[in-house]
Amino acid sequence: MDSLLEQLDRFSEVLAVSRTTHVSTWDPATVRRALQWAGYLRHIHRRFGRHARIRKALEQRLQNQWKQEGDSGPAPAPDLANFQALGHCDQLLSLRLLANPALGDASFHCLLQQLFPGPGVPDAEEEALQGSLARFASCRAAAHMLRFHAYSENPVLQKDSVMKTQAELLLRRLHEVGEAEAEGPGRLLSRLWERLPQDNFLKVVAAALLLPQASPRLQEEELGVGSPKTPGDGRQELLRWLLGKSDIVVAFCRNLPAELLTSVVGRHPELSPVYLGLLTNWGRQLHYDLPKGLWIGTEPQDVPWEELFSRFQSLCQAPPPLKDEVLTALKSYKAQDGDFEVPGLSIWTDLLLALGSRV
Amino acid sequence: MAEDSAGLPSNYQFWMQKLSVWTQASTLETQRDICLHLPQFQEFLRRMYETLKEMDSNAIIERFPTICQLLAKSCWSPFILAYDESPKILIWCLCCLIKKDPQNSRESKLNSWTRRLLSHIVSTSRFDIKEVGLFNQVLGYAPTDYYPGLLKNMVLSLVSELRENHLNGFSSQRRMSPERVRSLSRICVPLLTLPDFEPLVEALLTYHGHEPQEVLCPEFFDAVNEAFLLKKISLPTSAILCLWLRHLPSLENTMLHLLEKLISSERNSLRRIKCFMKDSLLPEAAACHPAIFRVVDEIFRSALLETDGAPEVLAGLQVFTRCFVEALEKENKQLKFALKTYFPYASPALVMVLLQHPKDIPQGLWHQSLKHISEMLKEIVEDHGSYGGPFESWFLFVHFGGWADITAEQLLMSEAEAEPPEALLWLLAFSCSPGAGHQQRARTMVEVKTVLGCLTKLFRSPALSARDLQAAAGENLGGDPRPPACQQLVRRLLLHFLLWAPGGHTIAREVITLEQASLNFMVAVTVCSYFGAQENKICYCFHFFPYYLP
16 A cells, blocks of 8 residues: 555656656656556556545545645646546656657657557557547547537626536535645635636636536546535635635626626625625715716726616526515615615615616 | 559549648638548548558658648648547557657658647647636646536537527527527537537437528538448437438438448348347337338338349348337337328238238137238239239238248148148249249249148158158159249248258258258248247257358
């Protein structure tokens, strides 16, 4: 068992090196050995997939890598992030070596001979790798074709294929990292927030929060190892993180479209006090301009009336209890302000008047 | 090999031109063109690889100076990269260009160019979706994790769009325009054999828009049918049914494919024929919709006419009919469509009797059914009734092979001294030569009666010898050679004798060796008629026929 874990560690190093210029020192024999090693680990994956104890031990070792966080900043994501990844570690190694220009010509030639032996190969293992690499090429070309020729972006964001896939991957990773360590997901999410374009990231977060409950790719269950946590956990981590970061939550509520937010808040009621609170604050920033007859803000970053209205409108079209909660809040604010029926005195009155027959 | 390399240069030029056109523009016309040519282009690549792998990379460049252009253009086309085995073959071709140790800068450059192209095919690619790359990098996912999932999601989303369209009609929020459906079907042509693609193919095949004309493009139907015949894709029967009903050429192709298998393969046994037939889904589809039955029937009829009643085709027809009847019975107890829709040119009474499986009738009553059939047929044939000429009647009769064989069996098993019933003799004569005139048939019947006389005597004799049998079969009136049709009939009786006589199987081998090999296929045809329990007995008797029996 220990030797197996050590093998795992060392192979992870090999995998990390395969991307660097250090491969220029690899001779054909090294390449062959590395591939054999990968094949061996793949065999391990197949053999012990259903063996809970060994699988758990391997999984933990791999997930330890996520914990490494130096002072110099977050470490890059590990290559073998979970047990599942062992299943195609040979693919991963092969793709990296193929793309690495630093690999010497003789070694590259040897690599090709190993990976693509040609038709009529008696060895099932080699045939599998050859086939899977070619199939991956087809798969990517197919996705491109569908996207380019047959795809139209779904206006309902959470149904958009690209968004959905990213969301699924995010949740999967959060779940795995969460198993290794409690603070893992939070750290990962912060890292993503720092490194990715924020708008895109927020959309993925929203899509993730809206994924249907039963995730179609429950790979843990597929392999028969009972996972103690449910797949919804990734979502819980996400929510917890979001609620813990006030600035991010503000950006979330501010930048995403009204319809999307309504869906998210409807599905996760923990968010509704935060959202409503923000809307209330934004509302209070506006004042009534008598000559123009409009509610306007003083600062450039204030949320304009139109946006505020459209958000409340969307919320009022949501099914109860959300709708009721919002209406109750609005009415109570109106009462606090003096319960006027005339426009121009309280923004809450005006909002209610504008929402009109819909309430 | 010599003829291959001779043909290769001209092919090469042809494909270079094609590729130039394909990479220049991406109009609907070029898309159609690419889709039409993908299988042939793949074949060409395969032959190129066979040539290239024998050559050194310098020799390759010398012989095919524009090879780099050819390969590069192929690699930039997503259609080619997505199709079947083309990316694999392209990779193999590129591998041939790599040199283990480049000697000069030119060879070095070629190496690095080839490596970049290889890398483009499998690793990095301009097909990547930009906004996703960084995301996955931080999360620690490789493209191999991401793309299969994305493809699956895209497929599912397209499937639900198509279904939505179907259900909601005009009121759907995300209505797919007919143009978009058509374009989608065209795009799917190269992608059919990818894993997880079947739901989309099925959704397209079962898609019914609101337009009067066909929305899907014909290349799509052709490609699906080809993939199905080559077993590269598996679809439910309902989808295949839609395919054949919407696109007649697919059904015709499937039939041709089946006939080819029946005729070209020498080692056809009962079980194999039944296997082909069931795999092809033709009987099931025919049971679901009479239009399909009619087309299949027509093709069998033409095939029989063209081949002068080749036994292989006959066997196919009989197996098809048997499977078809089984499928009908499985569907529901009463027929959804009247029998007349399946057999519009036949007498309904006759069809009803013929449809019965002999094993559903007690053996003692077989004689009666046969007599009935014989009388009905005789009336139709000799009175030139409204049910078509002798060929039509014969064609109908041979659908249900079991009856002819039971006739032979009944005749053999009858009492040695009794007169064989005329009706049965007539039926047997008719089944072997429907076109014979009244007089000729009468002569045949007399001939057969004589042979039967000898055979029935031998039937119950304890000690049989091959010689006896041959003598019985060989005799004829006046010593004239028998007409071929009559000879065939006698052989058939001989065969049945070997099958059913108590001592028959012991002398079977000897008899077969003495007679001609043409007896062999008749075994298969005969055996076709008897499905079920008796199969084992037959197998035992003829276990030394490796070719034709399981």
